[in-house]
Amino acid sequence: MEFKEIESKWQKKWEDAKIGVPERNENKPKFFLIWAYATVSGFQHTGHMRGYSYADAIARFKRMTGHNVLLCAGGHATGNGAIAKANKLAKKDAAMVEELKSRGVTDEQIEKMSDVDEFINFFAKNYVKDYQSFGFVGDWQRFMLTTTPDYNKFIEWQFKKLNEKELIIQKPYFANCCVVDGPVAVDPSEMDLSKGGTAEQTDCTLIKLDYGKEQGISQYIVVATLRPETMYGQTNVWLDYDIEYVKIKIKPNNGKEEIWIASSEFADKIKYQIDEVKVIGKIKGSELTGNYCYAPSVDREIIILPSKFCDPNIGTGIVTSVPSDAPADYIGLHDLQVSEELCKKYNLDFEAIKNIKPIPIIKSKGYGDFPAIEICNRLGIKSQADKEKLEEAKKEIYKIGFHTGVMHDNAGPFAGMKVTEAKDKMKEHLIQLGHADKFIDLSEEVVCRCGNPVRVMRRDNAWFIKYSDEEWTQKSIKYLDEMELYPDAMKENFSSAVDWFSDRACAREGNWLGTKLPFDKNYTVEAISDSTLYPIYYMVSKYVNEGLIKPEQLTEEFFDYVFLERGTKEEVANKTELDVQLVDKVQKDVAYWYPLDINLGGKEHRTVHFPPFLLNHTALLPKKFWPKGIFVNFWVMQAPNQKLSKSKGGAQPIPGVSEKYSVDGMRLYYANAASPFADIYFEEESLLNYKAKIEKLNSFVDEILSKELSSSQGKMDAWFESSFNSSLKRAKDAMEINDFKTTSNEIYFNMNKLFTTYFAREGNNKSLVQEYLPKWIQTMGLFTPHIAEELNEKVNKFFENKETLVANTSWPKVKEDKINKEIEVSIELIGEIKKDIKDILVLAKIESPNEIKIIISPTWKYDFFKLFKEILEETQNPKDIISKVMTTNLKQYSKDVMRLIPACLKDRSKIPFVLLGDKKEEELVNSFKEDIEQEFKCKVIVTTAKDFDHPKSGNASPGKPAILVE
């Protein structure tokens, strides 16, 4: 099959027919959906297409069920991703140029793309092309970008409104910042970074150990710790003998000038968090070794000792030693205590070292006073060189200590307190006494895209959106009950995400793409914060894109009127010089299309994008405009546990894969391979199977059309109509709740099977085929729209119907009156009989039977099952059931009844689903007598248990006649 040809043929027809470009029509129910827009910084991949194809299937279904459907998309370019990549192109970055070229981008185009705007526009266009090539039908005329002047006006308005509601606040913030470029996003996508995307901020406590005075100023050895609660167990200090440390003149938060001794790396970090930091001198580790400093908490002098595990890049490069609870500390001490030689090398008093004893501080579950010693013994850790085991030991002790630990008696005011509680209290306590300070470090080295290091910086007046506002949060959480959230788990999930979502730094200093904060032009609104309320802007972008509205006309009054109905259209028209009818039109569009019915996005949006999306709506718009639904789709994985990602490679270009697997094949794969709420692996074999399925559908329809059909009815007709309508109903019901897997199962496998069975059993009614074949094909319009149109065209021609587009038709109506479970069961029953005969022939080793007797069940069994089913409605208790049955005239069969009841209770499948009755069953089997005779090439006699006295007759049961082969 020429997939490519078929795809573009129908895509063009849909476009020409303006299927995706709806007109406002107040008499028709609307459905407005979007997918969360993608960052414009590279090609889209198969993961994006998964979610989008769900959105398109929903849109097509809603369109076919009488809705006016608006599906829109846009592109997000806020931040510096595009800038960085455009710059790379300007520098002729070989890898990137090569990547673009490999996807058919011309040299000329690449040249142009070193300009950021060109870069963004290129990909934006590319995205729309991808959507179209995947058969998504939407209103692409409304496509918008977050970096255009009109969008900026919208965001300015949004922030003015937030400010009006007093939801914008300023406070200090510790941001991850490039030392040159300012704030960056530290996250695994590494959009802003060249290294360190998985780094996290770690909250350290700096402990200051008194080390005399220098120039009359107090001097401290400064150590960084994550476990301030263990300070009562300090026995010594560790540093690296061979490293040169620095003396830092600093004015920490207590306002007094001090001198800190720490690594020079630390000096470089702390200057971004504490003002007035100056390196005034150097001091070697060897010069400090063996000296004493005064430790708070333990209130005495402790010795400074050398070790190999002090990394100048972590913390201050100096650590305090708590050998009772820190395995490395214990082992470090142990190494020295067993080696006089080593002590001598460092010029240490061996006896003094040997006298250092761990101090018990925490009692943890399953451990004694010295967990570190226990675990080192258990894991067989012998020296500092056992780095891996030490790490494991540290984690284990930290974990168990944190969760189960209780502070020992020697922990001053914290004695008896749980570690979870003592940790923060101890920290505050030490800070208050001036013995400690805060410091935020990064867990690994982070390097900006520009090549400069990323540091944690304190920003004093950072702008925040006050998502912590209790009333606002509660109002929004309460509203979740009225929303449709997919999957179900989102209901639980999402309210905690909304609750958890606290104040968000919403703007960055520096030169970024995006919108300048209206009340502080040094700040640019950050990427999450300018993509929350945007679905409503699709109502405006249409007219901007058409050139009917200029960005400067998008004034506060304009948005106030069209979104909030504040003021009058005349005033707005006057002030903006817009046509009053246009202002009116935009307002009416908003009133018609809003709220958004579905916002669809990948699972990564659950905690970062969707909460503020909802929160901004509830804060700024009237309740009637709050979003109605969120749909979260899961990922396409490259290999186990590896998400597809633009930056990490592995994702294949859309045009390439769609050619290889066909668009319909891929869309069917997405719909049918798994629930939308499970990650799937992109498996070639599977995809090719689905592609083959599309081809089979095509040849199956050809085959049907080539059949000689008759104008008379057949005995399979009623069955087919009933089964098809049942299936259609299941498909529709499932689609109403976005259960794509069930819907696609019905359409592509079950309905397919119904047709094959129908023809296999000599169904050949032309008018039936003429009615149902097109219906079946229409249902394919949701997931495999191209082949659906192709088949529809073919079938219309064949039956000389008028031309239609599946995309324009109504979803086939379920003919409830045709659904007849008795008839469906009947055909199954005949099938069962045939299967039983086959089994018997094999088991009895009869090759060509002379005669087959089919014996219909005794009449009383029908009565029994009828009664039994009635009783089951009332009671499930075996005793009650038996006594009830025995009060009827069935008691004459008490022996059989007593056997049947327990068996049927145990295995409910023994109870016939539908009871035909003996007369009907006999008639039915008789009507298929010839059919069976033909199949087994022998005489068939249909009789009843009453008329045929034979041991087998007693075995017959309703829906399961006895069979005797001779």
Add this chain to the structure above:
RNA sequence: GCGGGGGUAGCAAAGUCUGGUCAAAUGCGCAGGACUUAAGAUCCUGUCUCUUAGUGAGUUCGUGGGUUCGAAUCCCUCCCCCCGCACCA
């Protein structure tokens, strides 16, 4: 740590909310058959174990308990896997 999701037959994956037609849909794979000169494709049948002239029995849905006449489904224990955690749609 905080928050969330999940473990189902050879594989993938429904079923779990609303307990009983669940030995468990569907697809793939595999086996046999039909068609074909043949292969492929397609179609039919089978695919937990045992048994049997079919409508029979047993053991299964991560582990171990419990509730119930009845549990893949409800409750508890434990084990394992995955995801999000903030200036990254």
